[in-house]
Amino acid sequence: xxxxxxxxxxxxxxxxxxxxxxxxxxxxxxxxxxxxxxxxxxxxxxxxxxxxxxxxxxxxxxxxxxxxxxxxxxxxxxxxxxxxxxxxxxxxxxxxxxxxxxxxxxxxxxxxxxxxxxxxxxxxxxxxxxxxxxxxxxxxxxxxxxxxxxxxxxxxxxxxxxxxxxxxxxxxxxxxxxxxxxxxxxxxxxxxxxxxxxxxxxxxxxxxxxxxxxxxxxxxxxxxxxxxxxxxxxxxxxxxxxxxxxxxxxxxxxxxxxxxxxxxxxxxxxxxxxxxxxxxx
Numbered sequence: 001x002x003x004x005x006x007x008x009x010x011x012x013x014x015x016x017x018x019x020x021x022x023x024x025x026x027x028x029x030x031x032x033x034x035x036x037x038x039x040x041x042x043x044x045x046x047x048x049x050x051x052x053x054x055x056x057x058x059x060x061x062x063x064x065x066x067x068x069x070x071x072x073x074x075x076x077x078x079x080x081x082x083x084x085x086x087x088x089x090x091x092x093x094x095x096x097x098x099x100x101x102x103x104x105x106x107x108x109x110x111x112x113x114x115x116x117x118x119x120x121x122x123x124x125x126x127x128x129x130x131x132x133x134x135x136x137x138x139x140x141x142x143x144x145x146x147x148x149x150x151x152x153x154x155x156x157x158x159x160x161x162x163x164x165x166x167x168x169x170x171x172x173x174x175x176x177x178x179x180x181x182x183x184x185x186x187x188x189x190x191x192x193x194x195x196x197x198x199x200x201x202x203x204x205x206x207x208x209x210x211x212x213x214x215x216x217x218x219x220x221x222x223x224x225x226x227x228x229x230x231x232x233x234x235x236x237x238x239x240x241x242x243x244x245x246x247x248x249x250x251x252x253x254x255x256x257x258x259x260x261x262x263x264x265x266x267x268x269x270x271x272x273x274x275x276x277x278x279x280x281x
Contacts, residue, residue: 001023001025001026001047001048002025002026003026003027003046003047003048004026004027004028004029004040004045004046004047004048005019005023005026005027005028005029005046005047005048005049005050006029006030006031006036006037006038006040006041006045006046006048006049006050007019007028007029007030007031007037007049007050007051008030008031008032008033008034008036008037008051008052009030009031009127009129009130010030010127010129010130010133010151011028011030011129011154012128012129012132012133012147012148012150012151012152012153012154012155013030013127013128013129013130013148013151014052014081014083014128014148014172015050015051015052015174016028016030016129016150017081017148017150018050018052018079018081018172018174019050020150021079021081022050022077022079022176023048026047026048029045029046034051034063034064034067035067037049037051038051038067038071038072038073038177041073041177041178041179042071042072042073042179044179047178048076048176048177048178049073049176049177049178050079050174050175050176050177051064051174051175051177052064052172052173052174052175053065053173053174053175054172054173055083055106055170055171055172055173056169056170056171056172057110057167057169057170058106060224062226064175065224065226065238066226068175068177068196068267069196069236069265069267071177072179073177073178073179074177074178074179074180074181074182074267074268075175075176075177075194075267075268075270076176076177076178076180076182076183076268076270077175077176077270077271077273078173078174078175078176078192078270078272078273079173079174079176079273079275080171080172080173080174080273080275081171081172081174082170082171083110083165083170083171083172084148084149084162084163084165085103085107085110085111085128085146085147085148085163085164085165086146086147086148086149086152086159086161086162086163086164087101087114087144087145087146087159087160087161087162087164088132088135088144088145088146088147088151088152088155088157088158088159088160089135089143089144089145089157089158089160090135090136090156090157090158091156091157091158093144093158093160094160095118095160095161097142098118098120098142098143098144098160099119099120099121099142099143100120100121100122100123100140100142100143100144101115101120101121101122101123101143101144101145101146102122102123102124102125102131102134102135102140102143102144102145102146103122103123103124103125103128103131103145103146103147104124104125104126104127104128104131105124107128107146107147108122108124108146110165110166110167110170111146111164111165111166112166113166114161114164114166120144123143125145128145128146128147128148128151129147129148129151129154131145131146131147132145132147132151132152132154132155132157133151133155135155135157136155136156136157137155144160145157146164149162171275175268176270182270183244183268183269183270184244184269184270184271186244186246186247188271189271189272190242190271190272190276191242191243191244191269191270191271191272192221192240192241192242192268192269192270192271192272193240193241193243193244193245193250193266193268193269194238194239194240194266194267194268194269194270195238195239195241195264195265195266195267196236196237196238196239196264196265196267197209197236197237197239197257197261197262197263197264197265198228198235198236198237198261198262198263199235199237199260199261199262200260200261200262202260205260205261206237208260209256209257209260209261210223210257211256212252212253212254212255212256212257213241213253213257215253215256216249216250216252216253216256217249218241218242218243218249218250218253219241219242219243220239220240220241221240221241221242222238222239222240223237223238223239224237224238224239225237225238226238241253242272244269245266245269
């Protein structure tokens with residue numbers, strides 16, 4: 001596939017890495033915000049968007065859950081990126097010269113043990129790739145950046161220490177978003193169906209809505225709730241299930257869900273990533 005693929009962040013970000021891994025022939029299009037990345041696809045400036053939805057350590061990316069239902073885009077794929085963090089610095093710098101390390105606050109927290117061991121002070125930056133860019137272009141004596149290998153390549157920095165994250169299982173899941181509704185082949189292997197719904201205001205509505213998935217043997221692999229419009233009484237649920245809506249068990253479960261909800265909106269039906277099999281998921 002060719003054309004542009006939008007993502008939030010600077011060139012060298014983990015979202016950029018995800019773009020390169022899945023669509024190496026596409027031109028990466030960095031955007032300042034998730035809204036900008038979505039707008040780029042919706043308006044035709046980009047063909048696809050690569051958006052992070054959740055991380056194995058830090059949970060969901062809250063903004064995405066609010067943006068997707070009304071984005072006008074469809075989920076057409078998923079991709080998982082193991083987060084491997086490097087201590088980067090200008091050429092000729094030694095590890096013992098580093099007194100400060102700049103990065104996104106989440107990345108700094110993930111490298112707490114390494115920083116403590118080497119007596120390095122954390123400095124909060126806007127994001128990982130942006131921190132690498134600032135270190136490369138600025139004059140910060142004794143400061144390095146914590147970012148991806150790709151960021152080091154892009155900004156000409158050397159890795160003084162590799163894979164310094166405290167938790168090796170740190171992984172981010174991304175959605176591939178498109179204007180076109182491209183659904184997985186119901187006969188083409190494992191599929192994931194993602195959707196949002198709002199239950200009716202009746203006792204045990206959520207319990208009843210979920211009953212159809214249990215009785216039809218449909219595996220629900222994610223269920224999360226979040227407020228709608230800042231209201232404490234309006235709650236929307238986001239769910240991932242295994243299977244395709246054309247499969248009879250899924251069709252029957254969705255019909256039962258529809259009976260107990262105000263609305264159901266399918267966000268995408270897409271092939272399950274092979275990464276799931278390696279994790280036993």
